[in-house]
Amino acid sequence: xxxxxxxxxxxxxxxxxxxxxxxxxxxxxxxxxxxxxxxxxxxxxxxxxxxxxxxxxxxxxxxxxxxxxxxxxxxxxxxxxxxxxxxxxxxxxxxxxxxxxxxxxxxxxxxxxxxxxxxxxxxxxxxxxxxxxxxxxxxxxxxxxxxxxxxxxxxxxxxx
Amino acid sequence: xxxxxxxxxxxxxxxxxxxxxxxxxxxxxxxxxxxxxxxxxxxxxxxxxxxxxxxxxxxxxxxxxxxxxxxxxxxxxxxxxxxxxxxxxxxxxxxxxxxxxxxxxxxxxxxxxxxxxxxxxxxxxxxxxxxxxxxxxxxxxxxxxxxxxxxxxxxxxxxxxxxxxxxxxxxxxxxxxxxxxxxxxxxxxxxxxxxxxxxxxxxxxxxxxxxxxxxxxxxxxxxxxxxxxxxxxxxxxxxxxxxxxxxxxxxxxxxxxxxxxxxxxxxxxxxxxxxxxxxxxxxxxxxxxxxxxxxxxxxxxxxxxxxxxxxxxxxxxxxxxxxxxxxxxxxxxxxxxxxxxxxxxxxxxxxxxxxxxxxxxxxxxxxxxxx
Numbered sequence: 289x290x291x292x293x294x295x296x297x298x299x300x301x302x303x304x305x306x307x308x309x310x311x312x313x314x315x316x317x318x319x320x321x322x323x324x325x326x327x328x329x330x331x332x333x334x335x336x337x338x339x340x341x342x343x344x345x346x347x348x349x350x351x352x353x354x355x356x357x358x359x360x361x362x363x364x365x366x367x368x369x370x371x372x373x374x375x376x377x378x379x380x381x382x383x384x385x386x387x388x389x390x391x392x393x394x395x396x397x398x399x400x401x402x403x404x405x406x407x408x409x410x411x412x413x414x415x416x417x418x419x420x421x422x423x424x425x426x427x428x429x430x431x432x433x434x435x436x437x438x439x440x441x442x443x444x445x446x447x448x
Numbered sequence: 449x450x451x452x453x454x455x456x457x458x459x460x461x462x463x464x465x466x467x468x469x470x471x472x473x474x475x476x477x478x479x480x481x482x483x484x485x486x487x488x489x490x491x492x493x494x495x496x497x498x499x500x501x502x503x504x505x506x507x508x509x510x511x512x513x514x515x516x517x518x519x520x521x522x523x524x525x526x527x528x529x530x531x532x533x534x535x536x537x538x539x540x541x542x543x544x545x546x547x548x549x550x551x552x553x554x555x556x557x558x559x560x561x562x563x564x565x566x567x568x569x570x571x572x573x574x575x576x577x578x579x580x581x582x583x584x585x586x587x588x589x590x591x592x593x594x595x596x597x598x599x600x601x602x603x604x605x606x607x608x609x610x611x612x613x614x615x616x617x618x619x620x621x622x623x624x625x626x627x628x629x630x631x632x633x634x635x636x637x638x639x640x641x642x643x644x645x646x647x648x649x650x651x652x653x654x655x656x657x658x659x660x661x662x663x664x665x666x667x668x669x670x671x672x673x674x675x676x677x678x679x680x681x682x683x684x685x686x687x688x689x690x691x692x693x694x695x696x697x698x699x700x701x702x703x704x705x706x707x708x709x710x711x712x713x714x715x716x717x718x719x720x721x722x723x724x725x726x727x728x729x730x731x732x733x734x735x736x737x738x739x740x741x742x743x744x745x746x747x748x749x750x751x752x753x754x755x756x757x758x759x760x761x762x763x764x765x766x767x768x769x770x771x772x773x774x775x776x777x778x779x780x781x782x783x784x785x786x787x788x789x790x791x792x793x794x795x796x797x798x799x800x801x802x803x804x805x806x807x808x809x810x811x812x813x814x815x816x817x818x819x
Binding site: 385388400401403404405407408409412415416419420421422423424425430433434 | 456458462463465466467468469470471474477478479480481482483484485486
């Protein structure tokens, strides 16, 4: 929970620098929610611009937007629905990876759910592409797996 | 692309975490993605089964699938979440023994979130192993019959959330005894909870210690009688109620209640006053009325000639800060109610009145009454 104004840390802002060199400001209390950022602050001090090599200017503003709402306790189901509404599957994936890197738990959980929702009835091939998975089964191995009686594939789209 | 490289370096635990949000049949399907993915689904500690069983073949296949999952997964890991949502068509026999076995299996493996939603012709008896599950934190049930409740047979020491929908108990006493086995319960939701017999019994000895941690209760009893005294320790209550079930001593004193949302099909002045008189610390009060299609058949309160007493409920004089009256129709009795509250609520800050079907009338007041 954000503290009320008397403590100097709550109104302090932290500067974050993305992997592509852009700088964004975030409240210290929001930065606390991202454990990776907080660790860097603990190591480097809160006056320095914190470098985030693996997060870029495309996704960081969205993450900051989420945590701005979080520290005021305003995250609702409606807000979350709106937050991901216009994002395509790849944009969500990028945010998810960033949330993982930043160790931003709440956003990570929410995006995990959202990714699962998006993949819910997608085909095997789509899921492979999405996770960048190389299929290292031989065609024989794969068809043997598909045929195993116990695991019926009802409800999952076939590719061909 | 750079992202694909990063994603393929994600540790198994994170991939399993995503899998845990999928239906189990989906997560099992990922075993064909690649050799690395092949065993991942076995480490997922969340199991979700959702299906509609329309014929016997479907029934066998689904049962096979559930058993196969339970037997093939990593036996060294617990099952933290078990979510079963099944609808059985009329001519399909609900496999009671199998479902009971599955529940027993997950209870023995440390389940924390257990959601069992069943739709079938006859209600399933709740597997009794649930009644003593030390690890259970959330229990959501729909479509069950709960028996075998007696003192000390029920102990759910970790249960914080309990949602019941369309659940029946043989006696009122069984339901109350169930609640005594939930000492740290914080969140209770009941909807269509019914009792074969609602004969009263003496529970005065342990009443005061019942559900002392209850923060929120949502009681939906439009169609059934509900023993309100079970939740008398609650802090925030949402109560959906049919006036026809009102009787004189049904409302207990809610010593801790600060927030009340009342949704009634019809309400009388006596009922309202009874409620307010039993909520001495009430700070926020919402009153809503629903219109039901059987309205024409039941005799409704005419809300005329309402005269409010001079004696004022303690919550009005001392605590009530917010009042919302929804579905306001401007009837005489309603206006009398508004006047009564405005006149007597010394610390009232906000009163909002919502007029259905017309632009909302909103009135915000700041009462600064010298003592």
